Amino acid sequence: MKAAEIVARSIVGDIQTEGLEPGTCLPSEAAMLDKYGVSRESLREGLRLLEVQGMITIRRGPGGGPVVGSVDSAHLGRVSALFYNMSGATYGELFEAWVWAEGELADRAARNPDAALRVSTMSRFVVDGAHVEPESLDSYLEAHAGFHHAVAKLSGNRVLALSLEAYGQIVAHHVAMVDDPRKLNDVLLDDHQHVAKAVSAGHSRRARELMEEHLRRVVEYCSERLNGTLESAVEWL
Template identity: 75%
Template sequence: MGEVDSAHLGRVSALFYNMSGATYGELFEAWIWAEGELADRAARNPDAAVRQKAMEPFVEDGEHQHHDDLAVYLEAHAGFHHAVAGLAGNRVLALSLETYGQIVAHHVAVLDDPRELSNVLFDDHRNIAKAVGAGHSRQARELMENHLRGVAAYCRERLNSALDSPVEWL
């Protein structure tokens, strides 16, 4: 049996989004909502100790170091979002909703180097992790949505991705 990884589902999903004519604007909209929902659910996880332990590596400065290797950087970034999704309490939602971010991350890495955003991303992750760990669901949702709106704006600006162009299957 293969590894359960939202990146695998994301690759297959990108094919279907492409075939359906789904646009990057629709993908960004779905991604912002999905990650906001996962952050909200993560913060509502009833086990405070589990929440805090899962978010601890992202609150501490030592976990957010510069990575020369793009693959290592992307893995660290995805690890944060995976940790949040894992606290959501529903494996189907976590796996399904993480795919949007996997598609965006893959496309950004193919077309540009997202490490330029690393300080902003890690500061955002730290603040979201604090809110999730503390159980502040509304704040966690708002911070996650604002975080991803910023990433989506970066993608639009830097990658010249027209929001009405179809999601590519890479």
Template identity: 70%
Template sequence: MSRGDVSLLRPLKAAETVARTIVAEIQAKGLAPGDGLPSEAVMLEQYGVSRESLREGLRLLEVQGMITIRRGPGGGPIVGAVDAAHLGRVSTLFYNMAGATYGELFEAWVWAEAELADRAASNPDAELRVRRMEPFLSAPDHDVDGLGPYVEEHAGFHHALAELAGNRVLALSLETYGQIVTHHVAVVDDPRNLRDVLTHDHRNIAAAVAEGRRRRARSLMEAHLGGVVDYCRSRLSASLDSPIEWL
């Protein structure tokens, strides 16, 4: 039995049990991002655990982005969002410890996004494909101010493809690669330098997906990200062979 098998089968700590119970209640009650959770006093009585175990369980969920803790009067735990960025942040710890490089990350990213584009174009709901791709079928009539909003706008295109892929496990897992790449590029370079290229490529890929042309969607995505990787390789060549940083 490997060490990984032992880790999966070990008994849960009290804090982990509390964290799982909180997640189960969020799902059972249909709570949405931004909804408040019970106060610490209520949780202590409800779960019958120590304050230390409760707070550790909440920290486990906060680190993984599943909740946020609002400080001060009237504060408390708030439901977070299921976001590939959170999964990407946790994943970078394991990639870093495994010695995985940015070059390997870029290779995985190109394959992942091409697969998602293929699956998105294969979605049998033609009306849904058109509706999800419609915002990207024309050039934006404005320039987004600020790096953060710019990154979010372009990440929205890849998120829309992931949603159309029809497999939430694949969508969430594969979308994390792009989140990590985006963070890396934004730290060492300004991705707005690629604004015109990204907008043009997204428009063509969106059209292929909307029309249900899966092979073209995959080919365009591979070419699109190949260009981005080439750009990064020429500008960031010194860092592509280095281990992925833990975000």
């Protein structure tokens, strides 16, 4: 590996070993040069590699520097979208994968053996859609993604949760570009509530079916506004 890749891996290892939380400032450039024994060019390239992946952010100006980022499927979604675009993968294929993926996560969430955890995780989604504030598009999308993230987290498999959630992040970005998804607010909230109840009750087959029905409504909504571009390549975010 290149020196920049080696130092990037070392930085990630230190973040994990030291249990650094998102928002924690990393050491100064001088301290990192001394610690990792690489050139300034290699260190900066390594930090840029991590910044592109969303694992750190770099604050500019006085008092700035590298800051620990978060493990977020949105970052994986951005990188994945580039690969899908370059491979020629279409929106039709993305939607198909998304429906299956979320159904699988809902099924696994409902089979989580910790019944109390299922109920507590789903509780805020069962109560009349109080988790969504449709006034702001950003907060609306974040809240909608929050529901799917909660389901994914209950699946008990972090690899599946992160990987499959990335599909939804790409779709959410695209939906926001096509039209205002808040028009579907009542339908989506009702769907969330039914899925959350099925997951809480441990009804895995029902949870899968309801989740897939929920996403097919979103896919239908998008398809009507894509003007026949379901066969076009997924755009890089």
